[in-house]
Amino acid sequence: MRKIIFVIPPKVHLLDINGPAHIFYEAKEYGADVELQFISLNNKTEIESSAGLYFNQLVTFNQIELQENDVLFIPGFEFSLISNKTFLESIQPFLDWVTTQYHKGVHICSVCTGSFILAETGLLNQKIATTHWKYFDQFSKKFPYVVLAKDRLFTSSKNIHSSAGVSSGIDLSLFLIEQFFGTKFALDIAKEAVVYFRRSTSDPQLSIFLQYRNHLDQRIHNAQDYLMHNLSKAPTAEELANQVHMSKRNLTRLFKKTVGITIGKYLEKLRVEKAISLLSEGNKVDFVAKQIGFKSPNQVRFILKKHQDILPTEISSLDK
Incomplete structure (x- = not known):
């Protein structure tokens, strides 16, 4: 004990x-x-x-x-x-x-x-x-x-x-x-405690929040929130910068310094987590593609293949 x-x-x-x-x-x-x-x-x-x-x-x-x-x-x-x-x-x-x-x-x-x-x-x-x-x-x-x-x-x-x-x-x-x-256990506890960013046991943003949200820069938090809530719109760096009232160059620099990874890498992680969540719920690949801002199912297959090591066994096959 x-x-x-x-x-x-x-x-x-x-x-x-x-x-x-x-x-x-x-x-x-x-x-x-x-x-x-x-x-x-x-x-x-x-x-x-x-x-x-x-x-x-x-x-x-x-x-x-x-x-x-x-x-x-x-x-x-x-x-x-x-x-x-x-x-x-x-x-x-x-x-x-x-x-x-x-x-x-x-x-x-x-x-x-x-x-x-x-x-x-x-x-x-x-x-x-x-x-x-x-x-x-x-x-x-x-x-x-x-x-x-x-x-x-x-x-x-x-x-x-x-x-x-x-x-x-x-x-x-x-x-x-x-x-x-x-x-998984931490996610369950957060959900039970109604911690605001723990919206469900399968919410793809949760593990990313744990890994990349332990900073105090509100502008970067706002940028991360916007990406999380607008995956289907595939926001560009320029659009993201406008949302947080910064220049693209300054946001790109500050995001990497504060979070530890680039905006593009962070966005990719969001997409992977979201795709895994949606596929685990039985959604088809073409639907998932739209939800994470991709134009074709092949883009989903490609990005998940890059992260094959974290895919649950129930979605290892993407022929849906």
């Missing part, structure tokens, strides 16, 4: 903790062999959140025994505490404990300003991490040896994971569930 441990610090931000906790709760309901526990980083068993809601019957951190591949979440909480020297000195035993868990092979995750606490351990030095955009300057100044990613919803580096805050903790949780239990 994999333990999923949630730290409840004083003045914790509710969504930072409740979002990831609910995702893993749903995973457990779907059959994942996980156990959720909630702990304090001091000797208090009752903690008041930043919104005034209380957590009680917490277990003190040093009463928990973790093993390799267990997961520890450190959520964000009020910055006045995070930047308080006396408070930080008081939780030094907890910081030492976190370091020990990491060396055991435990996955250490931060949400929002929880990255400040994680950075206090020194585990983030020379690693990529992120935090809430509001605190970029403070983080960079205090932790100059951490590579701060300012354009990412979450990061992952050698069992150290960080997320920008609030709903991105949910994105990180889904990412971890995908790593542990597979993409």
Whole structure:
């Protein structure tokens, strides 16, 4: 059984903790062999959140025994505490404990300003991490040896994971569930949790969202959304640029820099996923061609042949 441990610090931000906790709760309901526990980083068993809601019957951190591949979440909480020297000195035993868990092979995750606490351990030095955009300057100044990613919803580096805050903790949780239990399982959990981009278990955009949407550039998100919703229209780069009020040259450059692949490659992945979904539902190839912006069924066959390794067995034959 994999333990999923949630730290409840004083003045914790509710969504930072409740979002990831609910995702893993749903995973457990779907059959994942996980156990959720909630702990304090001091000797208090009752903690008041930043919104005034209380957590009680917490277990003190040093009463928990973790093993390799267990997961520890450190959520964000009020910055006045995070930047308080006396408070930080008081939780030094907890910081030492976190370091020990990491060396055991435990996955250490931060949400929002929880990255400040994680950075206090020194585990983030020379690693990529992120935090809430509001605190970029403070983080960079205090932790100059951490590579701060300012354009990412979450990061992952050698069992150290960080997320920008609030709903991105949910994105990180889904990412971890995908790593542990597979993409199909993650899609099911997202659907159950009614995460907005998880519209169905067969929605072709879902895995692409997980792979290429963990950035914070709204213009590029808008471009990706437009491509997803207008596949049948086969939008050109010029049309896409007009939609997001950018020049074609600037969009092409920024898309590659932000997403990591070109617009053309991203569009191809969208088409492949959509084609697989439609064919799995029993649609004919000529219908699929129109839905993904192709003029002939042969174009569908050609693009799927390039991605033969990911085709489900039920659509390996395209003679429809």
